[in-house]
Amino acid sequence: MTARQLSKIAKRVGFWALIVLIMVYAVFPFYYAVITSLKPSSDLFRVELWPSTWDLSNYAQILTQASFLRAIFNSIVVAVSVVFIALLLGITASYALGRVRFRGRSTVLLVILGVSMFPQVAVLSGLFEVIRTLNLYNNPAGLILSYTIFTLPFTVWVLTTFMKQLPMELEEAAIMDGATPWVTITKVFLPLMWPAMATTGLLAFIAAWNEFLFALTFTLTDAQRTVPVAIALLSGGSAYELPWGPIMAASVIVTVPLVVLVIIFQRRIVSGLTAGAVKG
């Protein structure tokens, strides 16, 4: 075997070792959470890579907790409403920004970009006041309202990019037929925008599902909390002993749907992320 062949083999081995390393690094924490959640509490503190006994008691415990089920329900309501509102406002706004040339257009785009760079804490006290004035404190509706601050700019931005790419001829034909802008959006553009809307909707869903700061600050009681807050505040009998088994079971329950979504829609998500960022 020549030295050249040897170095070629070494390169291949190194390459695959790197791939395995990346895979393990990316997946291991999630894998470890899954196996922890499947252990009986007596085995919890034995470190092992493959559980010696399997047990669903952690899941039974977390899924019989009314407050956790309630948190899942709240999270679903909040995330779905946020997606719906962001898409509705986003598609109309992106028509205006993507298809019509008017004065002030670039100012509006700049404002949107500025809002997306806001630190959430900067609006915390002002938003708290707004939410209390509207009587939405400790109410998922208050979260739905506040989440538009980070979902809307992003949605508008990405949808505008997609809207710009649609062929001019379509719209001209619609105008020639005397269609109003509203009809043009709903009848001509909407059917073509589904892929873009699926992408942005998915990203908005994930963002709303994961949000923590507002959810922690604007809700007070167990019945109104969302999943991230519920998981962060799960505690055991004493302050020193965290119920790791149930925490991991809860983590797996709320993460599995997201992981499945991401794996199914990975192409869409990647295109959405890059469309949002590369245009910036």
Next chain:
Amino acid sequence: MTTSSHHSAPEGARANPLPARRSRGTKVRRQRVKAAWLFLAPMLVALTLVAGWPLFRTFFLSFTDASLSDLGAANFIGFENYLVQENGRWFGIMADPTWWQSVWNTVYFSVVSVSLEVIFGVIVALILNAEFKGRTIVRAAVLIPWAIPTIVSAQMWAWMLNDQFGIINHMLMGIGVIDNPIAWTASATYSMWAVIMVDVWKTIPFVALLVLAALQMLPKDCYEAAEVDGIHPVRVFFKVTLPLITPALLVAVIFRLLDALRVFDVIYVLTSNSTSTMSMSVYARQQLVEFQDVGYGSAASTLLFLIIALATVAYLYVGRKQLQLGGDA
């Protein structure tokens, strides 16, 4: 990209009906501009309600002594929340060592974690850009950390980093790197590294995907030329690839930097309100919610906002200069 590029109709054919078209055109145009503002209105109202007005109120409240229990009964106190001298001593945020500690923590966290994310993100992107069997599976696996909620990833790592029963201490002791378990999330020395570890794990995918998108748009021919000339791949990376993906890297860095400067979730869950990891966001929220001092907390929020705005402007300025320099090549 108008239709005129497709229709190469002779000019004469269009010249005749032009006046009629123009009047019709302006009417349609006016209608469209009116519709545009109408369609923008709901979004603008929503953004004013959740962003513009609250930001203004935060500025305003930072000059008052408002408390969380009764926001209405606030008195204007000028700059007292920021800095005030009483009996020869300084008070206010600017005189609070905990605030400066949290500023330093935030900057340290941001610089270290974004640097690590960029380095590892580029490496992962280069791997994913190579063609090999099972690339789709690897790409999906790499996306998993990004999809996991920050709170959940913080809890997963908190469990792995548990001082007595965590697998990380177990493994490090197993291979003899450490003799005694490390209290990762509790010790002042290691807790910042624990936070950085979790953040880096979670956000490498984001950087990697942006870089990968840039890599896939690169022209193939200069690589073939480099291969024919027998130039070492590392040299090709630094001389060809890196300059070409710099714009994408700059975008990824600004997105990540803005995110890192406002970090809250991961620090709050992993180390709660400990001063050795406290970020500016954690500090502001603690004043605002736990100490109920809305005026003081708002002042901290305002400073955070100004710092981030300044950082953005500075970055865009420097980035634009660099892009202009690199863009001519």
